[in-house]
Amino acid sequence: MPACTYCDAPVETHDPVCVCECADGTGSTIDARFCNYACLVQHVEEAGLTLGDRCEWSPDADGCC
Incomplete structure (x- = not known):
């Protein structure tokens, strides 16, 4: 049974x-x-x-409403 990469719990018993x-x-x-x-x-x-x-966003950028 595969284990969670983070906590080592069995992944099939969870979501x-x-x-x-x-x-x-x-x-x-x-x-x-x-x-x-x-x-x-x-x-x-x-x-x-x-x-x-991360992306940088500006309301003054081209294509913004």
């Missing part, structure tokens, strides 16, 4: 979330399993996976 990164778009490779969204969020925050990955 699992699988994270895939596929260059060919097939979705066949599962890179990580989480037992729920809370574990996924904690993993992302603690690993700093969103640092430096």
